[in-house]
Amino acid sequence: MKNLKKLSIAAFAVAAAVTGAVYAAGDAKKPRQVDWSFNGPLGKYERASAQRGFQVFREVCAACHALKYFKFRNLEDIGYPEAQIKAIAAEYTMSIPGEVDSSGDQIERSGLPKDGIPWTFDNEEQATAANGALPPDLSLITKARHDGANYLYSLLTGYDGQTPDGKYKNPYFPGGVITMAPPIMDDLVEYADGTPATADQIAKDVTMFLAYVGEPGLEDHKKRGVLVILFLLVMTILSYFSMKKIWAPVKRGEDVMPSSEE
Template sequence: MKFFKNIALALTATAALTGAVMAAGAAKHPIQQKWSFDGAFGKYDRASAQRGWQVYKQVCSACHSLKYFRFRNLAELGYSEDMIKAFAAEYEVAGEPDDAGDETVRNALPQDAFPAPFANENAARASNGGALPPDLSLLAKARHDGSNYLFSILTGYEDAPAGFELSAGKNYNPYFKGGQISMAPPLAEGIVEYEDGTAATPEQMARDVTMFLTYVAEPKLEDRHRMGMNVLIFLGILSIILYLSMKKIWKPVKEGKNFYDDAE
């Protein structure tokens, strides 16, 4: 009985500690998902990433920038050069000043970065109730357990628990530090119509845009995986060669012979 009593006390203490941590502003641990890019042989799901690009364009790009992402990077996701040029041409970027020194704009080109939705940070804050929407280029790498974090944030909106004081203009999301997030739930059923016919449920869109943003943050992931496997194969072969060489060199010694006598 004493053993079970101690377990009950430990569980109670753990629950109290967890509540204290949450009250202090810690976020709930991200929902763990299985991703195609996980593991030594992981690869990006191109179809999912293309759908994620569509979600970003139609939903996320209204507030969030991708300042380190260039249109030409879409080639690695399976888009042709003509398609990339067409995507870029939908947007305008700053051009060269004209003869009078006035600013000009031009259609974007594949080598251009994706244009930001706001001219500057002040404009971004003014349009979002004082909150600054983060750039999404590196978010999947900048946050701990980044891919699962993004998925959890996008799907984790819920009603605030009893006794939780939610500030005006904020939304409750336990996966965000402090539980209060300025961004309203961005995904809703049918907000995007996928070109490949996939049902655009909020969870599906969250997975797809997470796949895309993970690629944006780490476009060389597959190259690193291939290089890692090549290094392991090389080291394996080298180990075998060294082992056989060692056996040949030390064989005369083990047999009680002088290596130089055999050489004569």
């Protein structure tokens, strides 16, 4: 018994040390917590915020970051009408890799709803050389990082000065130093819907949009979850009353078994 106690204390100490080491290796500050509209069992993406976030992504982040799992037609999910989606897509020029015309020039066409935002760079090497580090694809950023939406929001709003070698201090980034210059500031964009574009608002909106891109099916999953729980609740109530009815004669002390003498 005593040995068992010692053993469990030792096991606990080892587990604590390992967890500590893992956290130390990450050594990033715990993200600030935001009460996102998509949290909770009935959570939804706030349409207007996600639309503003799309504007921020196109006008700011897309200068460096790709968003390869996003297609213009997805914009329907966050409330854009079809005609506007076509118009937005058509603002972009797509070059089709490997397809050249008779004089050897790359064939280009204007964007369609099935396309995504073309990446500024031809490949990762070029993107790395231009930026000093690779700007990662942001399609899944809120899923790929622990507490992803809060991480993204905190990272964007958490800059804390420069390092002597021209990088930036940011306690939310693992290691505390990031190559990306602060990408947002007050009034960096002008919102079509008139919302004041504070840095905080911009960070929240682009996070709302990227959370949607990372998990487009979230609202359906949540709706289905609620229906399943309602169904189970109804079944539980039904089975309670039918059990009550079935066992009532037994409770009253009646002889429920058919007698063999008859």
